Amino acid sequence: GQQLNQSPQSMFIQEGEDVSMNCTSSSIFNTWLWYKQDPGEGPVLLIALYKAGELTSNGRLTAQFGITRKDSFLNISASIPSDVGIYFCAGRNQFYFGTGTSLTVIP
Amino acid sequence: EAQVTQNPRYLITVTGKKLTVTCSQNMNHEYMSWYRQDPGLGLRQIYYSMNVEVTDKGDVPEGYKVSRKEKRNFPLILESPSPNQTSLYFCASSLRGGGQAFFGQGTRLTVV
Numbered sequence: 001g002q003q004l005n006q007s008p009q010s011m012f013i014q015e016g017e018d019v020s021m022n023c024t025s026s027s028i029f030n031t032w033l034w035y036k037q038d039p040g041e042g043p044v045l046l047i048a049l050y051k052a053g054e055l056t057s058n059g060r061l062t063a064q065f066g067i068t069r070k071d072s073f074l075n076i077s078a079s080i081p082s083d084v085g086i087y088f089c090a091g092r093n094q095f096y097f098g099t100g101t102s103l104t105v106i107p
Numbered sequence: 108e109a110q111v112t113q114n115p116r117y118l119i120t121v122t123g124k125k126l127t128v129t130c131s132q133n134m135n136h137e138y139m140s141w142y143r144q145d146p147g148l149g150l151r152q153i154y155y156s157m158n159v160e161v162t163d164k165g166d167v168p169e170g171y172k173v174s175r176k177e178k179r180n181f182p183l184i185l186e187s188p189s190p191n192q193t194s195l196y197f198c199a200s201s202l203r204g205g206g207q208a209f210f211g212q213g214t215r216l217t218v219v
């Protein structure tokens with residue numbers, strides 16, 4: 001099946017710090033989606049990207065669709081404790097999900 | 108309220124005892140799928156369905172069955188559960204295959 005590699009696998013940061021994570025694929029995608037999973041819940045969509053090179057923001061979150069169409073990046077600025085959770089990237093075509101980045105924010 | 112509902116939320120069972128996890132969505136979505144989530148492996152797709160009576164295997168279908176007799180329901184069936192199927196399971200639906208997925212709250216299954 002499709003392989004989406006996310007890095008880093010986990011992050012421990014201080015409140016207020018910025019966060020960067022990325023996702024790479026062995027194949028080209030036409031859509032990239034970023035989801036967040038709160039502890040004990042199902043994933044929820046954060047940002048959707050539909051065009052190579054696109055840069056989209058949602059509050060403190062910014063995501064980019066890589067020019068090669070094989071990667072995507074998610075940045076979180078000025079992290080707060082409620083940012084804790086697992087972040088997943090997903091490519092189109094039956095929802096291939098990345099391995100996830102677990103984020104811990106230390107107050 | 109638009110939602111995907113899974114039941115049960117928690118289940119402990121014994122090896123070989125058939126079980127069904129139900130999934131229902133009220134958004135009239137055509138596409139539904141099942142995933143299992145294991146530490147370090149992310150979400151892996153088990154089965155998906157593009158519409159009623161249309162189902163297909165995902166990446167890890169072995170040991171699972173599904174059915175899609177109605178648009179709103181997509182149950183996951185484990186005919187003979189084994190301990191390696193202990194996992195957190197999620198059902199998801201979307202309007203179409205490439206669109207935003209809406210997830211259920213998950214079912215934590217333990218097979219002893």
